[in-house]
Amino acid sequence: MTLAQDGAPVVHPELDAEEAARARTERVMKIARWTLPSLVMVLTILAWHLYVTIGEIPHYILPGPTLVAQKMVEDWSILWPAMIKTGRLTVLALTLAVIGGVGLAVAFTQSKWAEMSFFPYAVILQVTPVVAVAPLIQIYVENAFVAALLCAWIVAFFPILSNTTIGLKSADHNLSDLFTIYGATKWQRLRYLSAPSALPFFLGGLKIAGGLALIGAVVAEFVIGRAGTGLGLASTLLEASYRFNFGRLYAALILISVMGVVIFALMSAISYLALYRWHESALKRE
Amino acid sequence: MAKERKPLGQRDPVLHMSHVEKTFRGNVVALKDMNLDVNEGDFISLLGPSGCGKSTALRLISSLMQPTSGSIRWAGGQTKDDLGVVFQEPTLMPWARVADNVWLPFRLRGKPYAEVRDDVLEALKLVGLEKFQRAFPRELSGGMKMRVSIARALVTKPRLILMDEPFAALDEITRHKLNNDLLELRQRVNCTVIFVTHSVFESVFLSDRIVVMAARPGRVIRELQVDAPYPRDEAFRTSAEYAAYCRQASEALHEAMGEAA
Numbered sequence: 418m419t420l421a422q423d424g425a426p427v428v429h430p431e432l433d434a435e436e437a438a439r440a441r442t443e444r445v446m447k448i449a450r451w452t453l454p455s456l457v458m459v460l461t462i463l464a465w466h467l468y469v470t471i472g473e474i475p476h477y478i479l480p481g482p483t484l485v486a487q488k489m490v491e492d493w494s495i496l497w498p499a500m501i502k503t504g505r506l507t508v509l510a511l512t513l514a515v516i517g518g519v520g521l522a523v524a525f526t527q528s529k530w531a532e533m534s535f536f537p538y539a540v541i542l543q544v545t546p547v548v549a550v551a552p553l554i555q556i557y558v559e560n561a562f563v564a565a566l567l568c569a570w571i572v573a574f575f576p577i578l579s580n581t582t583i584g585l586k587s588a589d590h591n592l593s594d595l596f597t598i599y600g601a602t603k604w605q606r607l608r609y610l611s612a613p614s615a616l617p618f619f620l621g622g623l624k625i626a627g628g629l630a631l632i633g634a635v636v637a638e639f640v641i642g643r644a645g646t647g648l649g650l651a652s653t654l655l656e657a658s659y660r661f662n663f664g665r666l667y668a669a670l671i672l673i674s675v676m677g678v679v680i681f682a683l684m685s686a687i688s689y690l691a692l693y694r695w696h697e698s699a700l701k702r703e
Numbered sequence: 704m705a706k707e708r709k710p711l712g713q714r715d716p717v718l719h720m721s722h723v724e725k726t727f728r729g730n731v732v733a734l735k736d737m738n739l740d741v742n743e744g745d746f747i748s749l750l751g752p753s754g755c756g757k758s759t760a761l762r763l764i765s766s767l768m769q770p771t772s773g774s775i776r777w778a779g780g781q782t783k784d785d786l787g788v789v790f791q792e793p794t795l796m797p798w799a800r801v802a803d804n805v806w807l808p809f810r811l812r813g814k815p816y817a818e819v820r821d822d823v824l825e826a827l828k829l830v831g832l833e834k835f836q837r838a839f840p841r842e843l844s845g846g847m848k849m850r851v852s853i854a855r856a857l858v859t860k861p862r863l864i865l866m867d868e869p870f871a872a873l874d875e876i877t878r879h880k881l882n883n884d885l886l887e888l889r890q891r892v893n894c895t896v897i898f899v900t901h902s903v904f905e906s907v908f909l910s911d912r913i914v915v916m917a918a919r920p921g922r923v924i925r926e927l928q929v930d931a932p933y934p935r936d937e938a939f940r941t942s943a944e945y946a947a948y949c950r951q952a953s954e955a956l957h958e959a960m961g962e963a964a
Contacts, residue, residue, distance in 0.1 A: 591794040598765050598788055599811040609810070613798045695797045695839050 477661040485671070488664035495653065495665075500672050503634055503649035507680070510569030511630040517570070518577030518626070519619065526585040526611065527603070536582075543575035547633060551640040565641050569633030576625040584618025585611045617696050620688040627680040635673065650676070708893045711911055711928060714742035716778040717862055717895055718764065723773035725759050732920035733759040737773070739914065739923070741863065741895060748906035748913045749899045750952065752960055756921020757899040761865050764897070777862075787856030787864040791871055793848035795840040795855075802827065802836035805855045819858075826858040827851075829888055846877040853885070857892065866898045870905070882908055883936065890934050903956060907948045908940060915952065917959035925955045 432440065462482050468474065469481035476484055489496065521539070525532035551568050558564035588610045596606050638651035648656070650669050657666040692698060709715075718741040725734040734756035741747060749757040762768045763775060765786055777785060787808075795804045802816075802823055809819040816823070827833045830850035840848055849869060856864050870878045882905060889896070900906050906913050907929055915925040929948050931939060939945050 589794060591790045591792060592796065594765075594767055595788060595790075595794065595807075596811065597767060598786055599808050601811045605811055609807075610796075613796065616798070695841060 477663055480664045480667055484664045485667040488662075489668040489671070492665050492668060495648075496650070496668060496672060499648050499650045499653045499669070500676065502647050503631075503638065503651060503673070504676060506565060506569060506634040506637070506649065507630045507676070510566055510573050510633055511627060513566070513570050514573035514577055514626050514630060515623065518574045518622070519581050521578050522581035522585055522615075523607070525582050527607075532582075539575065539578055542571060547572050547636055548640070551636060555641050561641055565634070565637035568637035568640070569630050572633035572636070573626040573630035576622040576629065577619065578622075580618045580622030580625075581615055584615030587618065588614040617692055617698060620684075620691060624681065624684045624688060627684040628677060631673070631677050631680060708744040711745075711930075714744050717741045717743050717745075718778065719774075719776045720760075720764075721774055721776075723760075723763060723770045723775060725756070725763060725768065726771045734763070734770075735920040735922040737923055741897065743862075743895055744893050745912055746889060746896045746898065746910045748910040749897065749916060750901065750903065750906045750913050750956060751916030751921075752901065752918050752956075754918040754921065755916035755959070756918070757916060758867055759921060761867050761897065761899060764863075765865060784859050785862050787859060787861040789849075789852050789856045789864065789866040789869045791868045793840070793845075793852040795848060795851055797840050799839075800836065801832065801838050801840070801843070801851050804840070804851055805858050807855060808859045822858055826854040829857060829891065830854045830884070844877075845873055846881060849873065849881060850884075853888075857888075857894065860892070862895060864894055864896045866896060868899050868901070871900070871902075878905075885909065886933065886935055903949055903952045907945060907952055908935060913952055913955075915955040915959055924959050927951055927955060 466482050469479055474481075480488075521535075525536060547568055550571070551564075554564045554567050555561070558567060585607075592610060593606075596610055601609075634649070635651040638649045639655060642652060642655075650673050654666050654669040654673070657663070657669060718739075720737055720739040720741075723734060723737040724732070726732050737756070737760060739747075739760075749760060751757055759768070763770050765788060796807070799807075803810075805823045805826055806816055806819065809822070810816075824833060824836065827836055830853055832847060832850050832854065835843065835847070835851075840851070843851065852869070856866075870881050873881065886909060888894075898906070898909060911929055911933075913927040913929060914923055915927065916922065917924045927948075931942075931944055931948070
């Protein structure tokens, strides 16, 4: 995108046939982008409803959409506080993951010795499935909330660490030379060169970590149970399944999905706001 | 800041390179016995094939590398304000606006923007981009980005500006334009430039001294003076004088290539 010297946009009085066709396609695509997924959703719910009613499926096998909706309203006083609890655990784990991941990444890039010594263990922590570690954490960490938090943190912090580490190292070499020539201090280099270079990578890691923090929180609730966070969404779901209350189970499941979508949308928005002025990934192609 | 430029031979010394050598990994000789006196107001081109040590010379002058032997001395000692650098790529910070990019050399010296705003705007004005101070680099064309890069090198009024094939990646038309503009700029601020290029035409058009270098090992084989007066313009490009200098430089370069082969 180049600014015209006089700043005046070029006006096309008439579109030729090809351009008109392209504009038409664009308009159709714009509408389809929203209508098609919505249509799929409506049809799926309809099929679900018909399958349950015509097949007379008992509600403890598969509750119909109306029952789930009804439970969602009826049990809102249980579900809403549960969502807050799970949400709090997720957000707290994500925040700590950002602090820990970025902090370690900065330490790693400032000291090669630190990276060589500790990076392998960060990888081991990441590749060991958290479900396998969670029961141990429950045994050794006395405070159940801290144990749950630790579970979610372990899952969420690695993508931030690894992405930020790569990002901090990805500064343009010539720019780095320029900083050397102008006698930049270590802090100036980090603040004005490495950090902005790392930002797109960090935000990519944040998007992944947001989803993982929720997964970690759900796993923690499953394994550690209500002792940890009180009755979160995942604990509610588990408890509902014990009581064959499948309407509530589905309602809780839907809310967990909604939380995941909201977190992803939020992270994408943060990423866009931080990058849209200058980074290639946020630019619209003309 | 524009001081009168003295004629060649009467200029004050800026930098003295004597018997400078650089060897990599103990056996690859990148630069052999380079001697060069840079004087105030010189426009020196380092002309040569790739591998002739042009870029190594620049890295040595900018202290990004230390010579294996020999010495590089600044007249009156080295200070922080000695150098401005322009690379082959514009090398701008994509996240920073044009004015902030030009502010960088000052910023790294701890000078707040308010204090040096006039210098930044003056440098941008010199390259004709004062209207684009709020733009981001991606909004500019390749030639305009290069101008920002030049403004950044100029902004501290350094004693010496190093340019490492700055226009090599640009198209011919933009390149000619920027060559003209660079000379015009030099008429206004009497800067001292070392300009690395592998274009004979560019080196003749711009410089008053051409240092021809050969490869394997990288070394200086000839120094030419281009005595044509400044300002030089399009008329100079088509003059017989220009053609004669180009032939001289070409022959020297040919010699350099012949020796290397």
